[in-house]
Amino acid sequence: MSAAVAASPTVLSSHRRARWTVAALGVAIGLAVLDLTSIVAQRSRPSGEWDGGGQPLTPEDLTADLGCALGLAILLNQLWCGFSWLLWQYRAYSNLHAVGLRRTEETPAWSLAYWFIPLANLVEPYRRIKELLLRSESGNLVERTRGAPAPALLRWWWASWLLSYLTSSAALVASLIAETPEASTAMTAVLVVDACLTAVGAWLAVQVVRRIQRAQDAWPGSGP
DSSP states (O other): OOBOOOOOSSOOOOHHHHHHHHHHHHHHHHHHHHHHHHHHHHHHSOSOEEOSSSOEEOHHHHHHHHHHHHHHHHHHHHHHHHHHHHHHHHHHHHHGGGSTTOOBSSOHHHHHHGGGSTTGGGTHHHHHHHHHHHHHHHTSOOSOOTTSOOOHHHHHHHHHHHHHHHHHHHHHHHHHHOOSHHHHHHHHHHHHHHHHHHHHHHHHHHHHHHHHHHHHHTSTTOOO
């Protein structure tokens, strides 16, 4: 779906959108650390504590309210991260039509649509961000980016995102079948790995956004 659209007369700054995206990702890192702390604390807390009413509390009882609140915060933050990322990506990708060759391999709308297409969303979003980075840093003077080598930052970011997706799915499945102590221990291990990958992936995503934004801010006539 090659894009050949009319050139935009000016670059519309995506700096503010980038700041909101970085802020959302920063919160995601903090929540992942809290989630990891909560998981470890739950596993290390001794059972048999009392609630003052004569009934013993299990570790699950003691952390249920915190876990629900944290889970809701993580869900809301995921929505914030996704929404802010899409807004930033659309503006930054659209700006490529205002500089250099004034074209891209996809339209801005399709660069976002790939995030929602099953199977394609395992590859195409990475290609679009790779294109966005390479074209931004060159002032959109490269003909094609598909065969070009990707910076290590992008490869690590995408690998962490895919692994986090897999571990999140594994944690969901494990939570449904964790009926034995061994299964519960395995589920906890998966949750720990997922929280770590989420934090690392969000940090790498921050670096990706900042690198692309720095490149576009350096274009002539562009700025915050």
